[in-house]
Amino acid sequence: MTSFWAVLSATLVKDIRLEWRSKDALNSMLFFSLLVVVIFVFSFDPLAEESRHIVGGLVWVAFLFAAVVALNQTWARELRNQVLDAYRVSPAPANSLFLAKSVGNFLFVSVLETLMTPLFIVFYNLHVLGPAWQLIPIALLGTWALVVNGTFFAAMSLRTRNREIMLPLLLFPISIPAVLGMVAGTTAVLTGENSAHFYIVLLLTYDVVFTTASLALFGTILHAE
Amino acid sequence: MKKIFPILSIVTVVLLGYALYLALVVAPTDALQGEVYRIIYYHVPSAWTAFLLFFINFVASIRYLTRSKASTENAAKWVAIGIGVVGLIAPFLPPVRRLIPPGMEPSAVATTIVLIPALYFLVGKLFPGDRLDVLAVTSAEVGVVFCTIVLITGPLWARPVWGIWWAPGDIRLTSTLVLWLIYVSYLVLRRFSNSAQTQMLAAALAVFGALDVPLVYLSIWFFRTQHPQPVIGGGGSMDPRMLHVLLFSWGAFLLFGFLVCWSRFRLELLKREVEQAHAMESLAGAEDSEKASLPLSRSSR
Amino acid sequence: MNAVKFLFAAYLATWAIHLFYIGTLVRRFSRLRQQLRELGKGK
Numbered sequence: 001m002t003s004f005w006a007v008l009s010a011t012l013v014k015d016i017r018l019e020w021r022s023k024d025a026l027n028s029m030l031f032f033s034l035l036v037v038v039i040f041v042f043s044f045d046p047l048a049e050e051s052r053h054i055v056g057g058l059v060w061v062a063f064l065f066a067a068v069v070a071l072n073q074t075w076a077r078e079l080r081n082q083v084l085d086a087y088r089v090s091p092a093p094a095n096s097l098f099l100a101k102s103v104g105n106f107l108f109v110s111v112l113e114t115l116m117t118p119l120f121i122v123f124y125n126l127h128v129l130g131p132a133w134q135l136i137p138i139a140l141l142g143t144w145a146l147v148v149n150g151t152f153f154a155a156m157s158l159r160t161r162n163r164e165i166m167l168p169l170l171l172f173p174i175s176i177p178a179v180l181g182m183v184a185g186t187t188a189v190l191t192g193e194n195s196a197h198f199y200i201v202l203l204l205t206y207d208v209v210f211t212t213a214s215l216a217l218f219g220t221i222l223h224a225e
Numbered sequence: 226m227k228k229i230f231p232i233l234s235i236v237t238v239v240l241l242g243y244a245l246y247l248a249l250v251v252a253p254t255d256a257l258q259g260e261v262y263r264i265i266y267y268h269v270p271s272a273w274t275a276f277l278l279f280f281i282n283f284v285a286s287i288r289y290l291t292r293s294k295a296s297t298e299n300a301a302k303w304v305a306i307g308i309g310v311v312g313l314i315a316p317f318l319p320p321v322r323r324l325i326p327p328g329m330e331p332s333a334v335a336t337t338i339v340l341i342p343a344l345y346f347l348v349g350k351l352f353p354g355d356r357l358d359v360l361a362v363t364s365a366e367v368g369v370v371f372c373t374i375v376l377i378t379g380p381l382w383a384r385p386v387w388g389i390w391w392a393p394g395d396i397r398l399t400s401t402l403v404l405w406l407i408y409v410s411y412l413v414l415r416r417f418s419n420s421a422q423t424q425m426l427a428a429a430l431a432v433f434g435a436l437d438v439p440l441v442y443l444s445i446w447f448f449r450t451q452h453p454q455p456v457i458g459g460g461g462s463m464d465p466r467m468l469h470v471l472l473f474s475w476g477a478f479l480l481f482g483f484l485v486c487w488s489r490f491r492l493e494l495l496k497r498e499v500e501q502a503h504a505m506e507s508l509a510g511a512e513d514s515e516k517a518s519l520p521l522s523r524s525s526r
Numbered sequence: 527m528n529a530v531k532f533l534f535a536a537y538l539a540t541w542a543i544h545l546f547y548i549g550t551l552v553r554r555f556s557r558l559r560q561q562l563r564e565l566g567k568g569k
Contacts, residue, residue: 149433156426161417169413170430173406174437177444184448198447202440209436217429220290221422245537261529264536271540370547377543378536385529481544488551495558502565 007092011100018077019108025073026111032069033112036062037119046124055124056187059117060179064146066112067105068168071150074105075158087222094219102144102151102214109143129192138189138196141203142182148207149174152214155221178206230487237484240477244470252470261385265467268378270475271371272401274482278368279404284348285361286431289424292357305342312338358424359497361431363489365411367482372405394449396442403441407434 019026040058045051078087087097120126128135150171157166185199248266255262291297315321316331316338325334352360379398380390393399411434415427463471 152433156414156429159419159422160414166414166417170410173403173410174433176403176406177437177440180444180448184451188451194451202444202447206440209440210433213433213436217290217432220293220425221429259529261533263533267537267540367547370543374540374543377539381532381536381539385532485544485548485551488548492551492555492558495555495562499558499561499565502562506565 003091004093004096007096008100008103011097012104015074015100015104016107019104025070026108029066029070029108029112030115033062033066033116034119036065037116037123041123051124052126052129052191053187055120055126056185056190057183059120059186060142060182062116062120063109063113063143064175064179066116067109067143067146067150068171070108070112071105071147071154071171072164072167074101074108074151075154076163079158094222095215097222098151098155098214098218101155102148105151106144106147109147113139113143126190128190130189130196132189134189134196134200135186137200138182138185138203141200141207142178142185144207145178145182145203145210146171146175148211148214152218152221155218174210178203181206230484233480233484237477237480241481244474244477247470247473252467253464255467258386261382264378264382266471266474268375268382269471270478271374271378272397273475274478275368275371275375275401275404277479278364278371278482278486279408281344281348282361282364282368282408282431283435284345285352285357285364286428288345288349289357289361289428290432292354301345305345309339309342312341358428359490359493361424361428362415362493363486365408365415365431367486367489369405369408369412370485371482372401372408375401376405394445394452396445396449399445400438400441404434404438407437 040062044054044058087094150167153170153174154167156170157163160166181199181202185196185203188194188196188199244266248263252263252266254260287301288298291301313335316325316334322331325331348357348360376398379401383392383395383398384390391398407430411427411430414430415423418426
């Protein structure tokens with residue numbers, strides 16, 4: 001058990017440190033996120049009466065694109081330095097590597113979301129009509145849903161020919177119920193028109209199911225040769 | 226074996242032709258929808274066939290994933306048996322019986338659930354080792370073909386009847402769309418992945434897809450209760466004559482689907498044979514060039 | 527009648543898709559058999 005947590009924290013700290021030192025990925029991601037928000041502002045009129053109803057969708061679509069771009073990066077670095085092969089032959093449990101990558105991605109994407117959210121609030125003049133605190137579990141569970149599957153599928157796409165497009169191709173269909181939950185839940189809270197409870201439970205269920213599945217199958221993916 | 230194929234093909238054509246006759250001529254006209262409802266005789270059998278094929282793919286994928294370790298294979302076997310036992314007994318117990326929607330017999334539910342382990346063991350028996358993977362790719366591909374037909378005939382039916390091509394709350398069609406997307410991504414993964422791991426990766430994806438489907442259903446179901454939906458008439462039980470035509474049509478399409486799968490299966494076996502022959506050839510070529518003391522050239526694939 | 531147009535479109539689409547798929551199977555079969563023959567000759 002100690003080995004599991006040791007590997008996890010070591011890998012996580014390494015990734016965070018690498019990301020912080022290089023900063024390229026982070027900076028270009030931040031700018032990309034800003035651009036996405038601006039494009040949406042021009043495409044979906046913020047002054048329209050219905051904007052409160054669609055912002056939930058816009059926000060999560062923007063987060064989804066940002067997450068995909070972020071996810072594509074994380075394994076690429078491992079591949080470049082043949083770190084993946086080192087992991088394969090080491091006795092370190094595959095799960096700890098997976099969790100470390102997922103948590104790292106989660107933190108990375110959360111940073112992006114934290115920076116994009118004020119932009120949406122400003123551009124769309126948002127104020128929340130429902131219980132605002134519910135947005136926190138929705139954001140956390142929703143982001144984890146995207147990231148846990150995204151990390152898994154990114155690992156799957158590593159050896160494929162069109163790696164970058166393969167990730168969203170695999171991720172989007174599977175994520176549909178989670179996206180529905182995130183968007184409908186966010187919209188419910190923003191408009192105050194209905195309760196987000198079910199969607200939070202849905203996201204929780206989704207997260208539990210797919211985290212378990214990813215942990216169970218990641219070893220197979222890593223060692224499949 | 227080979228003689229049977231042409232005979233079955235002729236039988237299939239005859240059955241399909243008769244099914245068409247039944248669907249267009251014999252089946253009574255619908256009171257509400259008129260003649261257009263007859264799309265059901267192609268739409269619904271295609272859906273049931275697609276779901277059956279995707280389920281076969283799921284079973285094959287699970288068996289493929291669990292076969293490497295004896296412990297996992299054993300665990301999967303007992304889960305299958307457990308499902309069978311539960312499925313045989315549970316629908317008849319009062320608390321479960323209440324959950325069964327009206328119109329469905331508990332015995333029908335029990336039969337359907339028992340089919341799951343039955344299929345599990347049948348697939349394991351008939352498709353040993355690598356043939357599991359051949360079955361997986363076959364059922365996925367043919368399943369996508371049938372699923373495409375469902376997604377095209379669905380809107381073609383919806384438009385004249387409801388006035389709209391697509392209702393976002395239409396739980397069945399939307400779930401089918403997601404299933405189609407998952408399996409198309411499965412096929413794309415198989416095409417763009419290198420051979421050694423492809424089979425494992427695809428099997429893992431199939432499992433993820435299977436886990437996703439109930440969640441898709443659940444999410445759309447709840448979404449639907451929160452949002453006003455177009456009033457879609459229907460429901461209730463079907464005229465028994467229509468039901469008979471529907472079942473016959475399904476039988477004909479099942480046989481047709483079986484033959485298409487069989488062909489695809491043989492195609493896949495042939496493809497692997499050719500790949501092996503290619504590999505042998507490059508090996509032989511490499512040996513020759515080694516003998517001639519030339520640098521060993523790797524086959525570029 | 528207008529509605530019946532959709533009925534025939536649906537039936538036609540079904541068979542078009544099935545025949546297209548069977549066509550791809552036939553094409554892939556002949557291509558593979560060709561390759562197998564060439565490999566046989568090469569040896």
